[in-house]
Amino acid sequence: MSVIFSTNQKHSLGKRRCAFCTNQMKYIDYKDIRTLKYFIDGFQRIKPRYYSGVCLRHQKALSGAIKRAREMALIPFVNKYVNK
Amino acid sequence: MTKVKTATPQEVGAGDSLYELMLILSPDLRESEIKKKLKELTDMIEKADGRVVTEDFWGRRNLAYRLKRHNEGIYMVYNLELPGAFLKELKQHLRIEKEVLRSMIIKLPAGHAYTKYDLDAPVELKERKEKPKKYSTKNENISIKHNAPIIAPKKKAEEVKEETEEVKEEMSAEEPEKKEKAGKDKKAEPKREEKEIDESELDKKLDAIIGGEDFNL
The missing domain is CATH 3.30.70.60 (Ribosomal protein S6/Translation elongation factor EF1B)
Structure with a gap:
């Protein structure tokens, strides 16, 4: 199953759609790092909703999944090269 | 694995x-x-x-x-x-x-099916299209800019003309004949060389005036 995650940046505000709603994903898995990485900053911070266009319901699930992935050392908390 | x-x-x-x-x-x-x-x-x-x-x-x-x-x-x-x-x-x-x-x-939510992810596969990103550069950075274009015509020397020539004319007017009072000869010579010659020739001619004229019998200090 190939899931398409387009960046909503080029669309106007009215036309933005949640990436999880369009793909009909009910459960956001913390093990699926590849999709989570679309919603993470260069500084490894969770992207705000106004950048990614994710709806509130999925943003909450997404942030939970990212935090779980961080806890299990799949995703770093901080970009280690920035601090040095 | x-x-x-x-x-x-x-x-x-x-x-x-x-x-x-x-x-x-x-x-x-x-x-x-x-x-x-x-x-x-x-x-x-x-x-x-x-x-x-x-x-x-x-x-x-x-x-x-x-x-x-x-x-x-x-x-x-x-x-x-x-x-x-x-x-x-x-x-x-x-x-x-x-x-x-x-x-x-x-x-887990009820009825959840386990899905396997290949985590080590690289994330697919869209390839950026490289736009052609607007300005070429070759040396040729830069050299052409430096060869642009310079306006300054024309002005100098005009200034020199005015100076020479003033001198001629002074001269005309004493020796009208020589002035006419000098005027004819100038017209024939190109403009740029005016200054040098004038100086040499002026020296001659001055010598003639000073060395002349009619001149008394």
Whole structure:
């Protein structure tokens, strides 16, 4: 199953759609790092909703999944090269 | 690398709910030791009326950050059906275990199917189209700019003209004949050389005036 995650940046505000709603994903898995990485900053911070266009319901699930992935050392908390 | 074993579908015990258990074991363990550890765990679960639905062995992976002085970890994921009372005991057991670097138990939604992800595959990104550069950085274009015509020398020539004319007017009062000759010569010659010629002619004229018999100081 190939899931398409387009960046909503080029669309106007009215036309933005949640990436999880369009793909009909009910459960956001913390093990699926590849999709989570679309919603993470260069500084490894969770992207705000106004950048990614994710709806509130999925943003909450997404942030939970990212935090779980961080806890299990799949995703770093901080970009280690920035601090040095 | 990863192996997924799915248990045969059985009737779910009443009151049991689905949990997902993820373990990070220390990388110092050998393969036989890992198998032994995991078997102990599954035995313990089955003793407490739990059931292993799926098990997924990820193997060695680099950690995103150091855990208890280890850069690597051995990952193992279970989907379990557990009685709620046993959950606390299991957590306690995993916390005490030395070889377990970290563990996490999550409650899954009902009817959740385990999906496997290949995490090491590179993330696909759209290729950027390279735009042609507007300005070429070759030396040719730059050299042409420097060769632009310079306006300054024209002005100088005009200034020189005016000076010479003033001198001529002074001269005309005393010797009108010479002035006419000089004027004819100037017209024939190109403009740029005017100054030098004038100087030489002026010297001659001055000598003639000073050396002349009619001139008295």
